[in-house]
Amino acid sequence: MTELAILDRPSPNIDARDGTVDMLVIHYTGMTSGAAAIERLCDPEARVSAHYVIEENGALHRLVREEDRAWHAGVSEWGGRPLLNDCSIGIEMVNPGHEWGYRDFPEVQMQALETLAQGIVKRWSIPPERVLGHSDIAPRRKDDPGERFDWPRLARIGLAIWPEAANDPEPGRFLDIEGVMALTRAMVTIGYDIEDFGKALTAFRRRFRPDSLRSGSPDNVPVMRDFLIAREVAARYPAATPIQPGVILDEFIQEDG
Numbered sequence: 001m002t003e004l005a006i007l008d009r010p011s012p013n014i015d016a017r018d019g020t021v022d023m024l025v026i027h028y029t030g031m032t033s034g035a036a037a038i039e040r041l042c043d044p045e046a047r048v049s050a051h052y053v054i055e056e057n058g059a060l061h062r063l064v065r066e067e068d069r070a071w072h073a074g075v076s077e078w079g080g081r082p083l084l085n086d087c088s089i090g091i092e093m094v095n096p097g098h099e100w101g102y103r104d105f106p107e108v109q110m111q112a113l114e115t116l117a118q119g120i121v122k123r124w125s126i127p128p129e130r131v132l133g134h135s136d137i138a139p140r141r142k143d144d145p146g147e148r149f150d151w152p153r154l155a156r157i158g159l160a161i162w163p164e165a166a167n168d169p170e171p172g173r174f175l176d177i178e179g180v181m182a183l184t185r186a187m188v189t190i191g192y193d194i195e196d197f198g199k200a201l202t203a204f205r206r207r208f209r210p211d212s213l214r215s216g217s218p219d220n221v222p223v224m225r226d227f228l229i230a231r232e233v234a235a236r237y238p239a240a241t242p243i244q245p246g247v248i249l250d251e252f253i254q255e256d257g
Helices: 034-041 107-124 151-156 177-190 197-208 210-214 224-236 250-254
Strands: 006-008 023-028 052-054 060-062 088-093 131-133
Touching: 023 107, 034 052, 052 107, 088 107, 107 151, 131 197, 177 197, 177 224, 197 210, 197 224
Parallel strands: 006 060, 023 088, 023 131, 052 088
Antiparallel strands: 052 060
């Protein structure tokens, strides 16, 4: 594994952890420049920070020691667990985000992320299903790192998960009420906060069906592809106790072919 040169820029926005690290959260900065983002993450009045920032040219900044709690997750939840700053390490990828001209993450930036993340998950024994996006853990508030972030790439080297069902681009039919209920149960089992189901579904699609957002796909109407992906991920990587698993009728599945 290639060693990364780390530029230390300590942020004052830290405190002591109340928990063990078992999660890695990927963000984008969503600001006009990397310098502006770092300034904000180090501004005591902003009361936000992250452990690392990776610029688009691959330069790596460390703002907070991994042993300390950075203030990156905000109001967040996964698998019913809140206060995720306590158990997570946060990496900010410099990118203007949806507000300032969202664009692809450059190759050199992704290479730096891979190297950094490989070290983090090894040091803290973080499994791939616990490498998450900010929008996964805060779907009511956040869109990052967004649909242009390459989750399959991380999955290929064991740094994330990517279900087989996500490789089929066909959306399939709209779900009936039984299907929506089954999808909802599966998303809760995966870990999603579904208080706002529409936003939770969008976050789920940013993660596992990014083409549906990149193509300007219309709506938050649940389709069979959403269910098949959620069912697979829930079965393999449950973060929460399944809620009334329920039986899905054979014809419900067979209609999708």
